[in-house]
Amino acid sequence: MSDPGTSAGITRADVAHLAGLSRIDLTDEELDRLAPQLAVILDSVATVSQVASQDIPPTSHAVPLQNVFREDVVRPGLTPEEALSGAPLVDQQRFAVPRILGEEA
Amino acid sequence: MSALADRDLIRLSASDLAARLADGSVTSVQATQAHLDRIAAVDGAVHAFLHVDAEGALATAADVDARRAAGEPLPTLAGVPIAVKDVLATRGMPTTCGSRILEGWVPPYDATVVSRLRAAGLPILGKTNMDEFAMGSSTEHSAYGPTHNPWDLDRIPGGSGGGSAAAVAAFEAPLAIGTDTGGSIRQPGAVTGTVGVKPTYGGVSRYGLVALASSLDQAGPVTRTVLDAALLHELIGGHDPRDSTSIDAPAPSAVEAAGRTDVAGLRVGVVRELGGEGYQPGVSARFDEVVALLSEAGAEVVEVSCPSFEMALAAYYLILPSEASSNLAKFDAMRYGLRVGPAGVDAPSAEQVMAATREAGFGDEVKRRIILGTYALSSGYYDAYYGSAQKVRTLIARDFDAAFEKVDVLLSPTSPTTAFKLGAKLDDPLSMYLQDVATIPANLAGVPGISVPSGLADEDGLPTGVQVLAPATADARLYHVGAFIERALDERWGHTLLSQAPDLEVAR
Numbered sequence: 001m002s003d004p005g006t007s008a009g010i011t012r013a014d015v016a017h018l019a020g021l022s023r024i025d026l027t028d029e030e031l032d033r034l035a036p037q038l039a040v041i042l043d044s045v046a047t048v049s050q051v052a053s054q055d056i057p058p059t060s061h062a063v064p065l066q067n068v069f070r071e072d073v074v075r076p077g078l079t080p081e082e083a084l085s086g087a088p089l090v091d092q093q094r095f096a097v098p099r100i101l102g103e104e105a
Numbered sequence: 106m107s108a109l110a111d112r113d114l115i116r117l118s119a120s121d122l123a124a125r126l127a128d129g130s131v132t133s134v135q136a137t138q139a140h141l142d143r144i145a146a147v148d149g150a151v152h153a154f155l156h157v158d159a160e161g162a163l164a165t166a167a168d169v170d171a172r173r174a175a176g177e178p179l180p181t182l183a184g185v186p187i188a189v190k191d192v193l194a195t196r197g198m199p200t201t202c203g204s205r206i207l208e209g210w211v212p213p214y215d216a217t218v219v220s221r222l223r224a225a226g227l228p229i230l231g232k233t234n235m236d237e238f239a240m241g242s243s244t245e246h247s248a249y250g251p252t253h254n255p256w257d258l259d260r261i262p263g264g265s266g267g268g269s270a271a272a273v274a275a276f277e278a279p280l281a282i283g284t285d286t287g288g289s290i291r292q293p294g295a296v297t298g299t300v301g302v303k304p305t306y307g308g309v310s311r312y313g314l315v316a317l318a319s320s321l322d323q324a325g326p327v328t329r330t331v332l333d334a335a336l337l338h339e340l341i342g343g344h345d346p347r348d349s350t351s352i353d354a355p356a357p358s359a360v361e362a363a364g365r366t367d368v369a370g371l372r373v374g375v376v377r378e379l380g381g382e383g384y385q386p387g388v389s390a391r392f393d394e395v396v397a398l399l400s401e402a403g404a405e406v407v408e409v410s411c412p413s414f415e416m417a418l419a420a421y422y423l424i425l426p427s428e429a430s431s432n433l434a435k436f437d438a439m440r441y442g443l444r445v446g447p448a449g450v451d452a453p454s455a456e457q458v459m460a461a462t463r464e465a466g467f468g469d470e471v472k473r474r475i476i477l478g479t480y481a482l483s484s485g486y487y488d489a490y491y492g493s494a495q496k497v498r499t500l501i502a503r504d505f506d507a508a509f510e511k512v513d514v515l516l517s518p519t520s521p522t523t524a525f526k527l528g529a530k531l532d533d534p535l536s537m538y539l540q541d542v543a544t545i546p547a548n549l550a551g552v553p554g555i556s557v558p559s560g561l562a563d564e565d566g567l568p569t570g571v572q573v574l575a576p577a578t579a580d581a582r583l584y585h586v587g588a589f590i591e592r593a594l595d596e597r598w599g600h601t602l603l604s605q606a607p608d609l610e611v612a613r
Contacts, residue, residue: 025464045419048493058495062551082213086441
């Protein structure tokens with residue numbers, strides 16, 4: 001990938017790699033279309049890097065956050081049926097999912 | 106009061122309708138049915154709704170009518186129907202966020218905002234259309250087709266909450282709930298001639314709101330009048346133990362503030378960076394008139410500079426995709442939502458199913474932002490992009506702090522343009538993003554904002570909006586100034602802005 005702040009931006013190969021990391025099977029047609037658009041957007045937002053070297057505290061949240069505690073008391077939650085109500089596949093009151101290990105495992 | 110025809114019933118403000126419900130001249134069943142009939146008549150053309158729950162709404166209405174008849178004291182808005190943006194979880198009603206990946210998903214729980222509406226006896230008419238996962242400024246990124254602006258059906262209603270704004274503008278509902286991450290309540294308000302409020306971050310619970318960018322998202326009122334927004338804000342606002350970012354303080358005294366009539370001595374700052382070049386002439390002209398009105402009424406109007414706002418759009422389009430790429434990782438085809446397998450693969454792995462499902466279930470804009478966010482958070486790029494954006498966020502908050510030392514409220518146009526034609530910016534994401542240039546700073550700093558109609562642009566006859574911003578937790582000031590602007594303009598025009606909207610062709 002190229003240096004941030006330069007106008008070279010993001011390549012088609014970069015987008016394919018990022019799509020893999022994001023678990024999205026982009027088609028060739030989508031890569032052709034989205035990659036140049038992302039390059040334009042990235043060029044535009046790269047203006048923020050002008051403050052990169054300045055000593056400014058980062059803000060992750062508009063309102064200062066503190067940990068919030070509550071009493072450890074039982075309160076109603078979802079029933080198993082409710083929790084499973086949107087599942088694509090259910091097996092014996094559990095979420096049924098595709099295999100999680102590779103062929104070679 | 107005398108009996109009203111349905112045509113007039115749906116044009117009442119929520120507060121006027123509430124008064125008629127309270128004095129018994131109208132029942133909630135009548136009012137709810139009148140709005141359901143209006144939806145049936147015009148929503149084929151407007152497409153504000155993704156789901157209509159006639160049965161549920163009428164059942165709530167009948168219940169409220171029975172309780173009222175029995176003499177039970179009821180909340181002010183009891184029996185007034187409402188529409189809810191499809192990003193808030195509704196038990197027993199589909200919640201899709203405008204996405205294929207959640208098509209048909211029925212949540213097993215209610216968002217806190219929805220719980221409060223139900224507890225107060227508001228019949229929920231249905232769920233409103235939106236850009237997929239609230240990513241967009243035109244509602245064209247909905248997987249279920251765009252919403253049309255009631256002022257001109259060939260134009261966008263704004264976004265992401267175009268459905269909620271169009272529903273109140275087309276008299277399909279007197280009230281709606283929206284959410285605002287970068288302007289998604291205020292910009293649709295401006296381009297449809299309606300009122301929209303983004304409360305202080307943490308002022309309204311986010312529990313049950315499907316997260317786009319957790320540090321920016323905020324739900325709020327979508328209405329036709331400032332007083333109606335105040336009534337709804339007081340109902341949905343206030344502390345919620347289920348949202349750890351909820352402000353532990355009562356909701357603002359919005360209704361009282363909306364009743365104040367005097368702005369003499371109020372210090373108003375016009376933001377230099379949110380106007381001028383890039384703003385449509387008609388938008389600027391109507392804005393200047395509002396500024397003059399405030400001056401004439403004795404407000405002290407000064408120009409203030411917020412130089413870091415120039416970088417707000419860039420910071421926003423790094424922070425939002427970064428948070429969104431993380432938040433949307435939960436759509437993994439495992440516990441709920443769409444699941445599709447990759448073509449031509451026997452016994453695919455969970456990872457392959459995930460990638461195929463997200464490819465099939467997400468639209469272009471969602472894919473763009475997830476990839477952008479994944480890039481911004483990549484090691485080696487994090488400091489330059491996400492880290493810098495967080496520094497800009499600090500600078501923007503400091504600009505607001507400095508400005509609010511000099512003035513009580515800030516003023517700007519809400520949107521730089523009026524509603525554009527459907528399709529005009531669909532292939533030019535950057536140009537679409539510029540729609541939010543004036544609304545984004547408030548989200549980054551967590552401060553509240555309201556959009557109020559400011560008139561019609563001379564060049565196209567379409568609605569324009571003015572935005573009022575206040576310091577965090579000073580939401581009451583929005584209602585004070587917003588109500589003044591609304592009243593002063595209505596008096597000058599001799600009518601409300603929405604009364605000038607064309608009559609929609611009614612299907613029979």
